[in-house]
Amino acid sequence: GIGGVLEPMQAGPTIIEDNCFIGARSEVVEGCIVREGSVLGMGVFIGQSTKIVDRATGEVFYGEVPANSVVVAGTMPGKNVPGENWGPSLYCAVIVKRVDART
16 A cells, blocks of 8 residues: 555655556555655565665665665664563665666
8 A cells, every 4th residue: 555644734645657567455644755766575564664785785775765776675783682682673775776678
């Protein structure tokens, strides 16, 4: 689904630019922007607080998918539970590559 903005009045709209593909069961909400030519795989959720991690560079984006990105659902390790050496993983979106002829 694509979520629009009704309130607050100053909030920006959700924008999907030209030549994008949004996979089944994906959501883009809270005024986020998917830049031109990007591909979101099935089940990707993008909100303002969603970490969008570029696997090639380690750069983290919030609220905007860079142009020509191929994005899939992923997870990041969470903080350890007190007294343990494990913690729950947290959702993120992962840029796995840039769009090319094989995409």
